[in-house]
Amino acid sequence: MSDIMPSLSRRTFMKTTGALGALAAVGGSVAATNTLFGAGVPQAHAAAEETVTWGHCAINCPGRCSLKFHVQDDEVVWVDTYTSKDAGFDDPQPRACLRGRSYRRWLASPDRINYPMKRVGKRGEGKYEQISWDEAIDLAATKLKEVIDKYGNEAVYVPYATGVSATTSRPFNRFLNLVGGYLNFYNSYSTAQISCITPYMYGSKGNGGSSFKTAEDAKLVLIFGSSPTETRQGGLTTHYDWVHLRERTGAKIYMIDYRMNDSISGHSEQWLPINPGTDAALVAGIAHYLIKNDLVDLDFLHTYCQGYDEETMPEAYKGKNLSYYSYIMGEGYDKVEKTPEWAAKITGIPAERIEELAEEIGTTKPLYVNQGWGPQRRSNGEWTAWAIMALPCLVGQIGLPGTNNGTREDRTSPASVSMDAGKNPVKTSIPCFLFTDAIDHGTEMTAKNAGVKNADALKVNIKYMINYAGNCLTNQHSDINKAHDVLADESKCEFILGIDTVMCDSLKYSDVILPDLFRFEQTSQISTGSDTGYMITGTACTSPKFERKTAYEMATLMAEKFGVADEFTEGKTEEERIKEQYEKAREKSPKLPTWDEAVEMGVYIEEHAPVVSMKKFRDDPVANKLDTPSGKIEIFSEKLLEFTEGWELEADDTLPGLDTMPPIPVYLPEWYGVENTTDEYPLALSGFHYRGRIHSSWGFMPELKEVNPQEAWINPVDAEPRGIEQGDTVRVKNEFGEIELLAKVTPRVVPGTVAVSQGAWHDADMAGDRVDKGGSINTLTTQRPSPLSKGNPQHTNICEVVKA
Template sequence: MTDKDKTLSGISRRHFVKASSALAATPLFINRSAFAANPQTSPGTVSSAPEERVVPTCSTFDCGGKCDIRAHVADGVVTRITTRPDNELDEEMPIMRACVRGRGYRKFVYHPDRLKYPMKRVGKRGEGKFERISWDEATTLIADNLKRITEKYGPSSRYVHVGTAVSGGTFSGDAMVRRLLNLTGGHLQYYHSVSMGNTAAATPYTYGAAASGSSLDTLADTKLVILWGHNTTETIFGHSNHYFQQMKQNGTRFIVVDPRYSDTASSLADEWIPLRPSTDNALMDAMMYVIVTENLHDKAFIERHTLGFDENSMPEGVPENESLMAYLTGAKDGIAKTPEWAEPITHVPAQTIRQLARDYATTKPAALIQGWGPQRHNCGERTARGSTLLATLTGNVGVKGGWAAGYGGIGNRKFTTGPEMPDNPVKEKISVMNWVQAADDASKVTPQDGLTGAEKLSNNIRILFSHAGNYLANQNPDINKTIGVLQDESKIEFIVATDLYLTPSAKYADLLLPETSFMERWNIGETWGTGNYLVLSDKLVEPPFEARTDYNWLREVAAKLGVEAEFSLGRDEKQWIEHIWEATRLSMPDENLPTFAELQIQRRHLFKSKPYVAFEDNIRDPDNHPFATPSGKIEIFSKRLYDMHHPEIPALSHYVPAHEGPEDALAAKYPLQLITWKGKNRANSTQYANPWLQEVQIQKLWINPLDAEKRGIAQGDTVKIHNDRGISLVPAEVTQRILPGVVAMQAGAWWQPDANGVDHGGCANVLSSSRITALAKGNSHQTMLVEVAKA
């Protein structure tokens, strides 16, 4: 062993092994009461190490909680993770205690399989064969390939992919590589959010703006909450579970609409209503039919604030029988959208539909909160708008205790500003769902397919950066199709990937760089939704082996491109964080943010702003605050959608059978609908490699006993899930917690193909479709038909 191997740049091998081996003796959960008395002392122990410090921090993965975790640091090593003690609880704020993911971070950071050195590919792309190189060689390779490819193809051939393991803070590697590319000619941008892009694109056709969430403290007196595909107990979504549990204790009734009896249904639901995936709009249509035919709609609200409810409130230039009332009563097609009509489509009993509609319409106020799963179908835009119509009919928009649309961030505040981004000279933009097409054949990406800013793409993607993003060959739909493009080196000529581990996506890199964890860099974490706080996530320990932050090595690349001064502005990583914080503080004088020096002492800043209700001003004073729609009103009927003349984008958001839904002819061959859920033990695929968290939730396929019996499948059997796109093998979980005709498994498992391409990891994306949605050009990961057999 050389001296260089013994003590590498960063934490020494001795320290890393010491930290890793100590995990076996460290309990996952800590007695909080022992820590409460003295937060500077290790929980349940007598401090014998006076040099130990306990640092409140948070992760900067793309996770909505930003839980308050306490890192115990001694001798340059994080020795344990605890969480917020009882003596620091604040009744006006969420508890913010770490979930199982937060408590398991140490095992993830100190894992022997972490990438240690920069490496370049030596085998075929995807084989995962690499050789170690120096950082100077690595940054030279990047700079040389950027110069070569830009000179040959132009800057629009450069692309930065989704990077969810670095994008959860205000300062991220993917943002800084975009900054570098913009300073050297630009890059092909993408738009859209894989998480909730269909909702963001659809709801402006109702409200004129993307429906933003209210603050959850406005629901304190809400009598009824309908969680429509919203699994907050497992996803730890912006600490909403904190508020929901308080509401549950205070008597709020919860109804969960979901094909799966999720942990949220188990912990909150007074009633569980399972329905077939992609038939949400049929259930919504039937609910609206009951509401209007039983005279339960809010007539005064509808008359004052809406367009398109009946024939008397339609925009000009539209023929008869296009209003909501005409659709529901069957004036145009002869089919009344009754609960009996919806029952065979949704598999929800007619009487259940009728009672759900009555409960929602007669309970004042009530909140129908739709999660992000239902809008990840190829009918997701219609589902997202459908919830806005229900909220409108019942007068639950813009009122305290109601809810306008799907779950999202608060619309009245933007916290941290992020690093300044130079203008991008490349004006073409693609949907995040178009990148495989753009790499395969740029001529396939047209405005009809999602291209904006140009009539055609000028270049294929030739160089790609993937910063801690396992989307490339794991989270991307239809993996087998995707890897065919990735393996062809005549298409994308150079792929740079950074990560903590050799993920399935990292195997397709030409240059693979060891990433730092959030414990080894500076950042600021902010919550999604209504957490209302900012947390300093500072550098606690040195990076292990030769791992470096993205910004650190990007400065070297910038120097080799001759733009280091413009790129860095003379700031190191901490100075960038200070700059971003101070810029945010000056832009938000009413929030009384501390100075950066003060933040380093108090560690976090809590916002105790007044409750916020989405669209409250528009409803309270419509004359002075009209909706940003063409009519200035809530548009139940959208003339803009009507003029598109697209059968999948109705002007009224109503039921249209989905591609690969239960009414598709393909169901004769593949009769089961496969859906996925976001589990408690990882954020997307991040932390999949954490063995502690693999024990928390084992990858299995949920299948109803009726479906299992037909196929001779017993509990624990290995089953083959298959369709025309791929095959995955996984153990069966035979359970009544899933609707017959539907199967489910957790999203984010790593793809593990054998020599024949059969996945042994339970990765749903060998089965998912790359079909894009009609309006948003967004993703439809959730809409897939499969068959299941005993392996």
């Protein structure tokens, strides 16, 4: 991409010939200046009047960055963010991160998709030709009718996608509901395991965490596998709250992670290194020490909990040594006592250090226990999350000031309402992670072997997909090579409609592509926040360029082909619908400004009181019972046993002595983990979120790639015998594939483990050696789901690393 060419307006572009004209099908205007943010203004626009509009990021990041677009001659010349000048005071300020501030580069990228296109090569090759909107919609609608007539609506699917989150982010779902529906999905790629297991323990009413502001009252803070300054660095959410907490609290803080992440850089005393996937073993070792040294809170466990010991077990399961106490003390199914020495061999943390930590946990109050979503995104993630939640229960540190229930921190935002998608006539639902199975052999998927819900089995394979703003067909899915083979076979999924702003890897499998607009190129609104909540109301920064349309407009065109346009729009434009939704939000929260006031201010901020998780339950467990079967916190779940009865499981989804999944928070060894490395693949491999991207969003931008290079973190202990030095190009490989990237030799990752940031754009010759030069970790991950939630186990891998 040129850094010196001026931005091209639509009318200027149409006058341009030669090489610039060749960019028309997939490329937009290019950067205005040679700076990342475009603070300079090209001479051609110097005299033009500047206008400023508010907008927001709408990627799957809770920061929802506030953006101010400075526009001249209908072109964005630079992007600013919320400042103290806007606020009228210094703090707080929901400012954009580096990614948000660089949006002008994406907005004006020569890789922008400008026109509808249809595929002219093989699926996955990325070869397309420009077509008209009429032809594109006709192709998509005609094929949709054919699939519905031949296979039924269950053959239609809208895959999980995270490229857009806002008030009207899913209009295609509304359209499909009007023509008979589509196959549903449940779960997310981010939180399947913890979202599944938490209701078994806390029910649906008690599963929210305490805010970080609450943790300011704690004396000891334990954070398992979380890095707020990396995963939530934009806007004014928990990265801000985390830094605020660390500066204000007098508590001792421990970050338990296999990597010294950026949230504890400069605070090495806070890092407690642990082998990845072994958090539940650490909790078990701590629990043993607490029990042996009479540091558990028996009054709390006997009053508020089920399943800790025989006294609190359900009647039908008493006398069978199935309690958590029995498991810890070696009386359970495996007859292994979970001593700190036992835990040390698995976690890599010395037994003495486990005992010291347990002593602190048992004697320091208030205790705030928190976990990120990394520890649960594993093959044993349901039990890992459960074990971490059990830890504060053991010492009664739930529902009190300065405590948390072991889940992620609370986030509170202003009231908002999204477009009504209507009711889906199709009730059948699959785990979102198993969509490639549903394409390849969907009719073999059942409730017992694949978690199909609201049906005993799928009736038909997926034959038609609408992939809106998603890179989860390949890049963010697992085992990209296998996903490619499934998607490239046109006899399986017969048609894929893709909608996006640039040609990501997943979009290359589309049969027809439609050019999308960013949320800040149209009227849009979004709410987010944490201890401080805020709402951003944005208007279009420029007029629509080329032939790009909003998704609402696209879905309306599809609805017209099916004769349901009137039902789809209800006579309303998208902007009218957004305003209508906003008025419904104001009915819920009258303190919200009027629509015109919201547009004028751009960013509306409201302060929230600290949230103490499960306070009402702690105050009165009878009047405020949880909606678990027992009404209590369930450390043993009879419901889980009943729900999974008869499930078809792999041998390593259970434990010796059990023929079902464990009904208590045990340590379950991973399929591909530190205890299951091999001579061929002797290293564990785990992913993490990266500052330069949100998942794969921004993953194509050369400026951000330059300052955030794709690297494999490897400890010097592992690098030296392999002859690997800092900055070397290396290949990481396993049975699923091979990637090429730079080596980061650092003691900030535990020995025996390689860390690769997720979201890098896949870049491989799929007709050749398939070596991924982009360094996407999902070239190396498995499509086998975690056993209970059928979720994404992206961090469960083993590998080898060699110099390229």
